[in-house]
Amino acid sequence: MIMNEIRNSKHEIRIKRETMFEIFENSLISNLFVVARVRAFLRETRNAQILQRSLSDLIFFACSSACLRVLNGNSKYPRTRKHALLRTNPAVPELISQSDILRTTASMKACCVILLGCMIFFFSGNQASAAEAVFKQDPQYQKSFDESVDKALAYLAKSQLPDGSFPGGMAKNTAITSLCVMGYLARGYSPGLAPYGETIDRGIDFVLASQSSDGSLVGHGGGQMYSHNISTLMLSEVSGMLNPDRQKKVDAALGKALKIILDAQRVQKQDTHRGGWRYERNSNDSDLSHSGWALMALRSARNNGAPVPKEAIDDAVGFIMKCRMQDGGFAYQPGGGASITQTGVALLCLELCSRHREDTTLKAGEYIAAKYDVKKTNEIPFFYYAHYYLAQGMFQLGDDQWEKFAPKIYGTLLKLQKEDGSWPPIGQHETQPGPCYATAMAVLALSVTYHQLPIYQR
Structure with missing residues (x-):
């Protein structure tokens, strides 16, 4: 029974990880679809500078939004689901502990934090430039x-x-x-x-x-x-x-x-x-x-x-x-x-x-x-x-x-x-x-x- 529970727990970790990746992927795809629609609209301006700056900002929005969904735990995966055996059987922690699940979640969120930080660093300079370009072209x-x-x-x-x-x-x-x-x-x-x-x-x-x-x-x-x-x-x-x-x-x-x-x-x-x-x-x-x-x-x-x-x-x-x-x-x-x-x-x-x-x-x-x-x-x-x-x-x-x-x-x-x-x-x-x-x-x-x-x- 313990081994069954361990297999279930490992399966749960995998599901948790895959679910979080799915959240990121689906959110990113959804956001990039919006980017594509906006890009088509921006092309009508026939202004390459504005188009380039705006697409840069929209890609930043798409990626950062996907990261934030993961960080906010926006998932169908039940947050309160726990295994009684993991709490009561002392033999289980030696093989797999509840912290494994938490570490998987934490590592995924940490990756999102790092990715979000990098995007802010690389895109922050363009934010002011984009605003000034729009101001200049108004x-x-x-x-x-x-x-x-x-x-x-x-x-x-x-x-x-x-x-x-x-x-x-x-x-x-x-x-x-x-x-x-x-x-x-x-x-x-x-x-x-x-x-x-x-x-x-x-x-x-x-x-x-x-x-x-x-x-x-x-x-x-x-x-x-x-x-x-x-x-x-x-x-x-x-x-x-x-x-x-x-x-x-x-x-x-x-x-x-x-x-x-x-x-x-x-x-x-x-x-x-x-x-x-x-x-x-x-x-x-x-x-x-x-x-x-x-x-x-x-x-x-x-x-x-x-x-x-x-x-x-x-x-x-x-x-x-x-x-x-x-x-x-x-x-x-x-x-x-x-x-x-x-x-x-x-x-x-x-x-x-x-x-x-x-x-x-x-x-x-x-x-x-x-x-x-x-x-x-x-x-x-x-x-x-x-x-x-x-x-x-x-x-x-x-x-x-x-x-x-x-x-x-x-x-x-x-x-x-x-x-x-x-x-x-x-x-x-x-x-x-x-x-x-x-x-x-x-x-x-x-x-x-x-x-x-x-x-x-x-």
Whole structure:
């Protein structure tokens, strides 16, 4: 009789184990059926990113739900079933005890706990990313986003002066006008076409008229190499979108403007500053801020087929790398302290120059993510300048870094926009450039996902 009871007990253990596996299997199959149905629905969104993230979350749900059913003892197996002989016959425990059944149950549950823990560990990072991806793709959010940019462009159009320039800075600043023109291009508007074709054309003509006989695009607004580099970038970006007469003027202006940038890079400098640019054409040192605009102008022109030597691009990248600090950030000049603003400049330039997601750019992205505090953004010097580079750089870096960063920077900028569509200058450094400058930089920062400006396309 004892042996019969032992056989019954072993059979019960096997049934218990098989029952628990059956619970897990049936629950998992049932949940995966739901996943398949939802997957079919998600495919209709035609959004691969959302589909991938959502399926990842649903698989996590299916497996974890199956584990929880086992842990909760959701079974038809009677929990209170016991054998009288196991309780009364002292010979039985030496061969098989009630704890064998309990150990079988416990081991199965332990496996489920371990599996559940592993899933939480591996999927937890995707939960935030998925939520942020949905937030970013939300139709109402996108509508608000589009309305914000459109209001800003309407404000700029009303602010344009009769000569085609946009107010701000010292006298007639070609850099501010060029930034405003690029704001329209970034939204997908083209020269000569309604509703802002005339606004764009007049801005281009103002910059062309400001060029001196030696090719400088500074005009009377000051800023020297800042104004020249930014205006050169704008003319390169708009090239190919113009009518034949205006295109000829732009081609001629670009040839002279690019020569100035290349000559300024070739000025004799110490090794730590070689390859970069500074405030003046003949400066014998360099900084990352000026070099960023100059490099983008050269890169844009080279992309358009202009005869820009590859060595010029490589030397500029070499200078940027000299500004890199051990913590992954970048400094204004070699040997200085890293800042979030200059790290954004470096990240964008390196990404545009075939350094996509290398160790250097990944660490720069980590530095930016760690330093960007939404509660302290007003403490960032050159607020709009910084946000322009941070948005562009992190977007180029892409993947999870951009998904996590985008809602932060979008939220920061959108809440600052005024009712008339403009953005107010923040801090002493951007008071003089004025609201047109601030608005143009905000538009360029917010427009990265439109993929319209060739230089910023992934």
